[in-house]
Amino acid sequence: MPARTLQLRNFTSILEDIQIRFQAIAEKAISGMTMPTTESEQLLKDIRTTQQTILQRCQKRGCQPADLSDAGYRGFLWLIFLSDPDHFKQHLQFLSRFLQEWKAKTHRVVSVRMYNSPFVFQCKPGRDGYTVTIGEGFVSADPQTVQILVDCSVRSNRRNLTQLRALSRSAAYKRIMELIWQHSAQSSRSTHGNYYDLQQLFHKINAEYFQNRLEQPRLCWSSRRATRRLGYYHPDTDTITLSCYLDQQSIPPYVVEYVLYHEMLHKRVGLKEVNTYRLAHTAQFKQQERKFQYYEEAEKFLKWFTRT
Numbered sequence: 001m002p003a004r005t006l007q008l009r010n011f012t013s014i015l016e017d018i019q020i021r022f023q024a025i026a027e028k029a030i031s032g033m034t035m036p037t038t039e040s041e042q043l044l045k046d047i048r049t050t051q052q053t054i055l056q057r058c059q060k061r062g063c064q065p066a067d068l069s070d071a072g073y074r075g076f077l078w079l080i081f082l083s084d085p086d087h088f089k090q091h092l093q094f095l096s097r098f099l100q101e102w103k104a105k106t107h108r109v110v111s112v113r114m115y116n117s118p119f120v121f122q123c124k125p126g127r128d129g130y131t132v133t134i135g136e137g138f139v140s141a142d143p144q145t146v147q148i149l150v151d152c153s154v155r156s157n158r159r160n161l162t163q164l165r166a167l168s169r170s171a172a173y174k175r176i177m178e179l180i181w182q183h184s185a186q187s188s189r190s191t192h193g194n195y196y197d198l199q200q201l202f203h204k205i206n207a208e209y210f211q212n213r214l215e216q217p218r219l220c221w222s223s224r225r226a227t228r229r230l231g232y233y234h235p236d237t238d239t240i241t242l243s244c245y246l247d248q249q250s251i252p253p254y255v256v257e258y259v260l261y262h263e264m265l266h267k268r269v270g271l272k273e274v275n276t277y278r279l280a281h282t283a284q285f286k287q288q289e290r291k292f293q294y295y296e297e298a299e300k301f302l303k304w305f306t307r308t
Helices: 011-031 037-060 070-083 085-105 143-154 158-168 171-180 198-209 253-269 283-289 295-307
Strands: 110-115 121-126 129-135 218-221 231-234 239-242 272-274 277-279
Touching: 011 037, 011 070, 011 085, 011 110, 037 070, 037 085, 070 085, 070 171, 085 110, 085 143, 121 143, 129 143, 143 158, 198 218, 198 239, 198 253, 231 253, 239 253, 253 283, 253 295
Parallel strands: 110 129, 218 239
Antiparallel strands: 121 129, 231 239, 272 277
16 A cells, blocks of 8 residues: 555544643633633643654654644644644634633533634534534634534524535635645655655656646545545645555556646646536636546546446
């Protein structure tokens, strides 16, 4: 298997502990309790220490944070964002506003987690109450947006979910996510497979088809040998992932290059919004796709491949 991402032990539990401490501080703030500033200062210090520890581990292994697993990299970028005192304060203020609005509408117990999550919003009921996870992009949300988030948690309907979708595509949300997803350099540890190196292929395709103007996204091999979805581009995280199934001797180089070229086109062309839907394979995209030198051969191989 080509994916050689760096794994972090106990990182999930460390992040959960940080989330719990954030909520505890926010709860005290809205209850009017006298809260020693040392509690929030210690949390900020621990966040910075954890971030530095991860950097040191990467350096020790001769790799970069971008070589971490997807979950690990998400967490690391989140810690960098929160290491800034202004972002840390903003995060606490959002949690306080959300909890205030929540308590004004319901007596249900809630665990609220604001994180650099792969989804914008999630609300899960459980025995001990609700767990609400909110994308960090809402950290600068105004009171009306906070109210919509609470409404979606307490009693979701088509109207407030539509409002939420629109807010998650707003300039304010995107600005925060762009601040978080500022990629570090990437070593060949996570891009180099058994037969193909995504970083080398990216530079080759970038020179041949994009005049070296396409900024390198994060490049990854998938952890699963997917045969249906051979590649995908995540615009929110600026990441291209190719199925590790392609990293074998029986797959011709032009096929791997074609799949990567396809995903690089998604980065270049972007998405077109029509009636709140995002369209990726537009007429413009398909026209550009046909410019790949071995387009016909690659398409023929992939059609045969999906039938076998």
